[in-house]
Amino acid sequence: MQVVFMNRLVKGSRSDEEAVAQVWIGEEEGIWHLGWRDFQINEEYLDSSWYEGVSWNELLCIYRHGLAIKLGEGYRPIIEGVFHEEEEQRYRGQSVQKLYCYSEHHPDENVYNELCAWRRRRAVSERKAPYFIASNKLLRLISSFIPHNVEELLQLPGVGDNKAGDYGTDILEITAKVTRNHTFPLNWVYAELNEEVYMTWVFKQKEQKYRLELDQYRMRRTLMMGISEGKNVEQLEQVCNTPRKEIIEALEELEKEGYDTEHLIQIELQEMAIVEQNAVWSAFEELGDNFLKPVLQKVYGEGKDTLARGNIDQLYERIRMIRIRFRRDQDSRRNVG
Incomplete structure (x- = not known):
């Protein structure tokens, strides 16, 4: 060898x-x-x-x-650059990463829990997913560094003028009453954070990242094998041990990369009337293919009318399948032109 x-x-x-x-x-x-x-x-x-x-x-x-x-x-x-990543930039964003590392090692759990409760309430009132309000990472930063005014809040990574304007008052109402034993700006973190602690944290982040990449690679390989064997989406769910929605998303990515997914699309759309498929296609021609909801509403109507046509998730799934075909056709036309 x-x-x-x-x-x-x-x-x-x-x-x-x-x-x-x-x-x-x-x-x-x-x-x-x-x-x-x-x-x-x-x-x-x-x-x-x-x-x-x-x-x-x-x-x-x-x-x-x-x-x-x-x-x-x-x-x-002994030799650096061991991950063999293209254009690896070891020191890119290191100061920001050190703030994240420090905050994960020194959170105020009471403040963090209070911030999480506030985020849940805002998410419900605004009908948004909680991570659109603030990520867990950001709440950790806030709970660790305890900003007392807007100027300090804006020094935290992930907080811009918009987020500070939308949520700053609520956040500061929680943090301003908490006593802290450090100051802003946060340059002192870089001297206080142990380098070995930081490097271990960095590699733990990489471990999670590469675990996800490995899982995605294996899922895609199993998915491509299943498509070649003529499996439908339900069967692919089982062999890939992956939710149906993620199977469809992976299918779109494979199509972008040039893999032939047409056989699976034919299997999944065989129970959908041709006139219905043509209506979806026409909606894409009229409205574009960036968003699915306008196409759904154009073809099936809104509210109860849409639900009466069938399972809403199934309708979206079929529309995404037709979008794959539509985009393939558009790319082919551009290449010919």
Whole structure:
């Protein structure tokens, strides 16, 4: 086997001795191999196989996720740039990330819980999803740094003039009554935050990111295999262990990337009348394909009339299927032109 990449990593132990390991990638007769080697004190070693197969993309997903776990455990590489990301910018946004890291380690749980309760009330009153009001990350920042006025609130990442104007009064009503033992601006965070604590936090974030990428890659691979085997969406839900809505969203992404999804679309639309399909197509021609709701209302009416036509989720799903065809047709016309 030919080793095409290897990196050495070290981790300090409680006895101040270094734990040493290697991560490596090899290739043999078209088969990729990925492994981890722990070196023992007696110069023996323990090998772990992370991957063996023909897909470089899957290997890369597994490599990044596995390495992020190890770095989160305290291992550090001899060679930097270990994630093999295109145009990786290690220090981009680092000051902002340090504020997030500090806030997750030093929240005021009482303030955080009060902010969460406020967000729920506003979400209900405005008929919005809670994360449109404020993300969990932002509420952690606020609960950790306790701004007492609008100027301080605006120094927090994720707070702009619009958000401060819409929600600043409510937020400050909660935070202004809380005593704090630090000041603004927040430059002191960068000196106070332990670098090792910060790096461990960074790698934990990467672990979550690469776990999601790996799950998405495997789901897409299973989805493409299922489409080629003639499975319908209900069957794909089962084999991919993924909600129906996410299957349809992945289908749209595959179509954008040039994969042929027409066979599945035919299966799903076979019970939809041709005249109904043509009406949806005409609505896309008239209204454009950016939004689905205007098309739904154009074809099926509004309110009770729409619901009387059938399951609203099913109607949206079928409209999205026809939109895939519509966009494919539009792209084909542009290419010919």
